[in-house]
Amino acid sequence: MSVSKQNSDESSVEENGEAITEDDERLKGDAIGDTLYSESWILKTLMKLTEELPSYSKNHNNFETQESNAVELDESLETDLCLLWDMSADKEVAHCLFQHDILSLAKCVIEESVAPRLTEIGIGILANLACQQKIGHEILLDSELLTGVVNLMSSEDSQTIIQIVRLLDNLIHYSDNKSYHYSKNKSCSSLLDDEALWMSVAFILENSLNEELLIGSAKLLENLTRHMKHDEEVPYKNILSGIIEAQKQLQSGNSDIVFDYPLEVRDSFVALVSAFYNFSRHKPMQIEIVNARDRVDSFLSFHFSFLLKSVCDSTEEELASLTASAVQAVTIFFITFSSAPLDCKILELVGHVGSKLEPYVDGENELSKCASDYSEIVGDCFRKQLDLFAIDYFLGLLESLNTKALAFILQAAHRTVPDRLQQLVDAARSRGSFNKVIETYESCVRNAVR
Structure with missing residues (x-):
């Protein structure tokens, strides 16, 4: 290569390098923070939306309601908005959008849009922004915006x-944050006090066939119930019905292989029981539970069957979560007791689940604590059943159980109410029957001595 040619190539490389550097600097000057996203492009997109909204x-389309007719979103605008989403x-980017008053624009979209895709994207962007704590609190403070969201x-x-469910679920988490001023926490409390929100969630759970929506709503309801006050005015009957129907729908939508559900559906079953349990601590819901005994029994029967299969196939980390769910389910079972005959199938499932958790009862970790709580509540169930039912009826019920399930129930009773269990066994001996109960009890006592 000639010297002149080499010098020419080196000069060209230097010029190209300088041009690239200049382009990088221009890009960096327009970039948002350390990202490569263009702030001017975002502004142009927001202006475009404002102009076309x-x-x-x-009013422009002369529609009385959003659902009476729907307008298709322009393809170019949809592409830009999806990228912005x-x-x-x-x-x-979230903070950049907030600084450019995206909340006001989103409010206009919620109030005016008759294009479902536009509304979905607008709410979806808000749901992403709500992941940022400062913006989430600002959304909570905007009562007009929240009312529009809930009405939708x-x-x-x-x-x-x-997307609304996603947004609300993100916002509910801020009710636990103590680092913000009380007025901001109070704004989240006002969201929890909104009866329209509770009614809407209940309606969705009871009527929707959309699996993704049911999964999101189950999670939202669980989080709502974690933060509700004991004096909260909520439509307990509607919510109870919604929880039961949502479980049925999620079952029917995934029924090819028994209990082989996707992870999101399994998590939803657990979330529904968690919400149910949180509600069950309120007296009005306890009344509804007893009134809907047959439906609740069916709900619990499925969940204990689901737990039994899941416990056998789970890792130790998964087992801790499942055991906590078992504690919640058996607590609901305790509430269902009335003078009406007991469902033998559920009692047997309770015993079978307990037999799988028995090896974890003695220990210091969270799993062991939950397993011990489960055993204790089963013992309380035993005591309550003795109080409610005639001795002969209850002995007959226990005698009909599978030996493994019976063994756990008697072990739990021996730990919790040993004197009441002894009275029951003495009654069985005096009657000269119920040999399975007597023999299983004696085995439990021998094991306890060891």
Whole structure:
């Protein structure tokens, strides 16, 4: 290679390098924080939405309601907004959007849009922004925005409601944050006090056939019940019905192989029981539980069957969560007791689940604590059943159980109410029958001595 040619190539490389550096600097100058996202592009997209929003409004299209007719979103605008939706998951982009008053624009979309896709994207962006604590609290403080969001839960567009559920679920988490001023926490409490929200969640759980929506709503309901006050005015009857129907729908939508459910569905079963348990600590729900005894028995029967299969196939980490769910389910079972005959199938399932948890009862970790709690509550169930039912009826019920299930129930009773158990066994001996109960009891006593 000639010297002149070499010098020419080196000069070209230097010029290209300088050009690239200049381009990088221009890109960096327009970039948001340390990202490569262009702030000017975001501003242009927001301006474009602002300019075109009137054409998607109720007044412009002479629609009385959003559902009476639906307008298709322009493909170009949809592409840009979907990209903005993806970008809004980034923390720095989220704060950039907040600084450019995205909440006011989103409020206009919620109030005016008759384009379901536009509304879905608008709510979806808000759900991403709510992941940022400061923005989440600002959304909670905007009562007009929250009211609009909750009112939209009556929409017929399931994809929009899915995003609303995501948004509300993100916002509920801030009610536990003590680092913010009381007024901000109070704003979250007002969300929990909104009866329209409870009614909407109950309606979705009771009527929706959309699995994704049911999964999200089950999670939302669980989080709502974790933060509710004991004097909360909620539609207990509607919610109880919704929980039961949601479990049925999630079962029927995944029924090819028994209990072989996707992870999200399994988590939803656990979330529904957790919500049910949280409600069951309230007197009005306890009354509804007893009134709907047959439906609750069916709900519990499925869940204990699900737990029995899941406990056998789970890792130790998964087992801790499942055992906590078992404690909640057996607590609900305790509440269902009345003078009406007991469902033998559920009692047997309770015993079988307990027999799987028995090896973990003695220990110091969370799993052992939950297993011990389960055993103690089963012992309390035994005592309550003795109080409610005639001796002969209860002995006959125990005699009909599988030996393994019976053994756990008697072991739990021996730990919790040994004197009451002894009275029952003495009654069995005096009658000269119920040999299975007597023999299983004697085996439990021998094992306890060891």
